[in-house]
Amino acid sequence: MSKPWDETCEHLLRELAPQILGVVARRFRDFVSAEDAVQEALLAAFTQWPQEGIPENPRGWLIQVASRRITDQLRSTIARREREELVAREAETIAPLVGLESDMDPDDTLILLFMCCHPALTSSSAIALTLRAVGGLTTAEIANAFLVPEATMAQRISRAKQNIKASGVPFLMPSSEERAQRLPTVLHVLYLIFNEGYTSSIGPHLQRLDLSREAIRLTRAVRALLPNDGEVLGLLALMLLTDARRSARTGPHDELIPLDQQDRTLWDQAEISEGTRLLTAALSKGSVGMYQLQAAVAAVHDEAARAEDTDWPQILALYELLMRISPSPMVTLNHAIAAAMVHGPAKGLELLKTLDSDNRLAEHYRLDAVRAHLFEKVGNSASAIKHYRIAAAHTTSTPERNYLMSQAARLDQS
Amino acid sequence: MKYILMMNTMKAGCGVPSWPQKDLQAHIAFMLALNKELHAAGELVSAEGLSFPDQARQVRAGKEGKPITDGVFPESKEFLAGFWIIDVDSPERAYAIAAKISAAPGAGGAPLNMPIEVRPVMSAPPKEML
Numbered sequence: 001m002s003k004p005w006d007e008t009c010e011h012l013l014r015e016l017a018p019q020i021l022g023v024v025a026r027r028f029r030d031f032v033s034a035e036d037a038v039q040e041a042l043l044a045a046f047t048q049w050p051q052e053g054i055p056e057n058p059r060g061w062l063i064q065v066a067s068r069r070i071t072d073q074l075r076s077t078i079a080r081r082e083r084e085e086l087v088a089r090e091a092e093t094i095a096p097l098v099g100l101e102s103d104m105d106p107d108d109t110l111i112l113l114f115m116c117c118h119p120a121l122t123s124s125s126a127i128a129l130t131l132r133a134v135g136g137l138t139t140a141e142i143a144n145a146f147l148v149p150e151a152t153m154a155q156r157i158s159r160a161k162q163n164i165k166a167s168g169v170p171f172l173m174p175s176s177e178e179r180a181q182r183l184p185t186v187l188h189v190l191y192l193i194f195n196e197g198y199t200s201s202i203g204p205h206l207q208r209l210d211l212s213r214e215a216i217r218l219t220r221a222v223r224a225l226l227p228n229d230g231e232v233l234g235l236l237a238l239m240l241l242t243d244a245r246r247s248a249r250t251g252p253h254d255e256l257i258p259l260d261q262q263d264r265t266l267w268d269q270a271e272i273s274e275g276t277r278l279l280t281a282a283l284s285k286g287s288v289g290m291y292q293l294q295a296a297v298a299a300v301h302d303e304a305a306r307a308e309d310t311d312w313p314q315i316l317a318l319y320e321l322l323m324r325i326s327p328s329p330m331v332t333l334n335h336a337i338a339a340a341m342v343h344g345p346a347k348g349l350e351l352l353k354t355l356d357s358d359n360r361l362a363e364h365y366r367l368d369a370v371r372a373h374l375f376e377k378v379g380n381s382a383s384a385i386k387h388y389r390i391a392a393a394h395t396t397s398t399p400e401r402n403y404l405m406s407q408a409a410r411l412d413q414s
Numbered sequence: 415m416k417y418i419l420m421m422n423t424m425k426a427g428c429g430v431p432s433w434p435q436k437d438l439q440a441h442i443a444f445m446l447a448l449n450k451e452l453h454a455a456g457e458l459v460s461a462e463g464l465s466f467p468d469q470a471r472q473v474r475a476g477k478e479g480k481p482i483t484d485g486v487f488p489e490s491k492e493f494l495a496g497f498w499i500i501d502v503d504s505p506e507r508a509y510a511i512a513a514k515i516s517a518a519p520g521a522g523g524a525p526l527n528m529p530i531e532v533r534p535v536m537s538a539p540p541k542e543m544l
Contacts, residue, residue: 122503125456147537148459148501156456198539242542249542258543337544366541373544396415397538 017136022108234292
């Protein structure tokens with residue numbers, strides 16, 4: 001027992017939590033019991049380490065405590081069922097508590113991640129479980145981040161664990177074929193966590209967990225486990241290149257500042273250069289995917305010192321590629337914006353007409369917001385005001401609604 | 415996605431419904447079970463019942479900002495009896511829960527089929543604007 005307790009302890013426990021869970025879940029082949037046992041071990045660390053100091057081998061300590069808890073629990077469960085004869089047999093199947101360090105396998109964290117982002121789970125369950133099991137966050141932190149009561153979040157997590165148990169997914173690395181199928185779900189969950197983080201910069205949410213930072217941290221971990229996957233690199237690049245604009249994105253009263261009006265000196269150059277480096281590495285892998293292309297668009301925006309320096313023809317070309325490899329109404333919408341910037345707003349408005357028959361976007365505020373913007377550019381204020389107001393009525397984000405209403409009011413006055 | 419489900423049932427001026435005890439108990443048990451179920455599913459953010467209309471007051475600022483209070487007028491057609499805030503994965507799920515509340519048992523155990531107003535809570539993360 002040596003080092004004193006300080007803030008780094010909390011970070012250490014957060015980093016270790018998923019690793020411990022991976023080891024224990026693999027050894028006992030029971031995710032749900034392993035999760036409970038690891039939480040107990042972490043709690044024990046929180047209460048004991050401040051007094052006794054951090055053990056020389058914190059990881060081994062936690063694995064040992066968690067394994068002991070789960071063994072005790074197994075024994076008492078079996079005893080309750082009055083099947084004493086099973087104790088001996090169960091005990092044999094439990095791997096001996098030796099060679100703890102050699103037990104460490106980075107694949108365990110990866111298995112955990114694939115398990116938490118199982119396609120059988122709803123996205124909110126997958127997000128909650130990933131933050132808890134892989135991110136090592138407490139239920140209270142997750143609940144606070146999503147502004148729901150802690151008890152509700154605890155139920156959501158426990159329901160998700162039960163679903164995993166019921167689905168009979170073994171704690172094993174999926175085959176490479178399954179992995180290829182499930183990786184998009186994993187990346188999507190990480191991307192959703194990142195997007196949720198946009199909320200936390202807005203409103204009186206002091207002490208809220210920064211979900212964008214958590215998503216970046218988790219994606220870095222995934223990248224360490226799958227260093228050769230172009231889309232993992234692409235997603236990490238996209239997050240960094242987007243997050244770089246964070247402090248310029250909102251004004252002093254938390255009002256939204258559109259991209260072309262942001263103070264670009266506030267952009268985080270370190271994040272931009274890291275994102276760009278990762279993107280270059282991703283593109284050299286040879287298999288271009290949607291995250292890499294979106295990251296490339298973000299990089300083009302980030303490298304323009306002034307809004308008018310933006311290389312829109314390049315962005316247009318990137319969206320044309322995106323339309324081919326992963327078409328969606330949202331991509332079509334962004335393509336129309338880029339086309340408007342290159343060929344004039346009238347061209348953009350013409351392209352938007354193709355989306356009118358698409359009921360996936362029919363009531364979506366983004367279509368009206370973009371249309372309003374383009375009508376304003378062609379000098380049709382009446383139509384611009386109309387579409388800003390429709391967009392304001394359809395969004396479910398308060399800062400967006402404030403922004404869109406203000407745009408309409410500004411045009412109405414002039 | 416967060417939604418508020420608003421139960422507009424009572425007419426202003428009305429008090430406790432005069433149902434047989436058995437039916438009243440069935441109604442109360444239904445509501446308690448529903449809240450338990452939403453909590454167990456990890457979907458319940460909050461649920462509140464509101465006082466009966468005779469305790470409602472309308473307040474406006476008078477001159478010098480002093481409050482002027484008034485009773486709620488009996489001709490008001492509908493009155494908010496209670497609400498739920500839920501956090502669910504889709505609007506369809508919110509509608510399904512609302513339909514379940516709507517069918518709460520009333521007199522004689524028959525479903526009330528009361529109107530439940532469902533509205534998204536402004537909680538979406540904003541996107542960067544162009």
